[in-house]
Amino acid sequence: MKSYGYVLFYSTSAALRTEKVAKILNIPVKLVSVPRQLGSDCGVCIQFDTAYEEGIRELLESKRIEYSRIHI
Amino acid sequence: MIYLDNSATSFPKPETVGQAMLNFINNIGANPGRSGHVLSIEAAKVVYYAREEIAELFGVSDPLRVVFSSNATESINMVIKGMCKPGDHVLVSPMEHNAVMRCLENCRSHDVSFSVLPSNDEGMVLVDKMAEAILPNTVLIIVNHVSNVSGLIQPIREIGKTAKELNIPFLIDAAQSAGVFDINMETDNIDLVAFTGHKALYGPQGTGGLVIADEFSHDRIAPLKYGGTGSKSECEVQPSFLPDKFESGTQNAVGIAGLLEGVKYIKKIGLDNIRAKEKELAKRLYEGLSSIPGIKIYSKNNENYASTIPFTIDSITTSEISDILNEKYGVLCRAGLHCSPGAHSKIGTYPDGTARLSPGWFTTQEEIDKTIEAIKEMVNGS
Incomplete structure (x- = not known):
């Protein structure tokens, strides 16, 4: 069974940028509402398969995308 | 009707511009980036895609470095008011619009000074003399890329190279x-670009922005406006990240949908x-008008x-030229000083100003020929 991680952002713009870059890099992600238990900064976050955690972290670092936190 | 006032606002627009705005207002409508529901995300996507297209247009890799504003004037104010502190000095070209000059004049009262870069008779900045104009407290160089008065094109790549060598933001x-015109902020060494949406980007009025180069630290610019951004709502301090830092208040998403x-x-x-097309139209107009006795043209x-x-x-x-062209011939142009008294002074047309004809992408050769004929007739009848 897949397990999901979430990247939480301060702004929707940053979430959209992450979604776009991830698609270019073939990292499967989904833009979803922030799960209630994780709270909310902008309403949406990026859901990813935890198998891609390293790729997601590299993406955020290399593109210098401002994010709030990663929840695994 | 022949519309030759594209330097003021381009008209007509591509059909898709109005269609996208109508679609946004009727089918999307929500506030971009303020909520997590489907329409808010749709709205945010429209705004984000516009950032992507504009970032690419100016050679910037990070779309979040495209900050939307209402026009170039607001963007210029953002930079001048946000960067200049008491005691600072700014260098400008002699061809600046009041968007720059009035802002700088206002900043005098905050002990910000400015002076004009060395230039030739046409107002073109003399790049090899730029260094002589730099003062120890110069913090910014501002240049109007293409003059709204004469159409003069400044050598921005050379100016950018020199500004970089002198370590002064451009x-x-x-x-x-x-x-x-091609503008690549990376290869042209441009730190900041103020653009408007309603001229040659063929968007609607009320759109524009500031593009911040990938390597330029936006910490050097304080926001002009403070307020809600939809981000970090729990915090009453302005966010420090782009683009939210400079985008307080709900964005003109309908306009941005058109601009996209x-x-x-x-x-x-x-x-x-x-x-190439606009230059060809301008050449035809220039040659046609040059043959009319008593006419003086201030571009080349x-x-x-x-x-x-x-x-x-x-x-x-x-x-009178613009009134007669408008009423008798249906040719729409702009007369006067074009919000740029300094530029008119530089080319010798202050205080009377000029009549300005500005073709755009949708102008036809036939319209140019009719305009030439109208002006010939007007001169003969005067």
């Missing part, structure tokens, strides 16, 4: 040039093709000038 006012289509349109046509038919044609007629005032 802002260009791209109101007239964005969408017609305008930018896509010009990219599809190709800036080279737009430039060479590669240093864009397609704007300012002129005067010995026997008719500039306001």
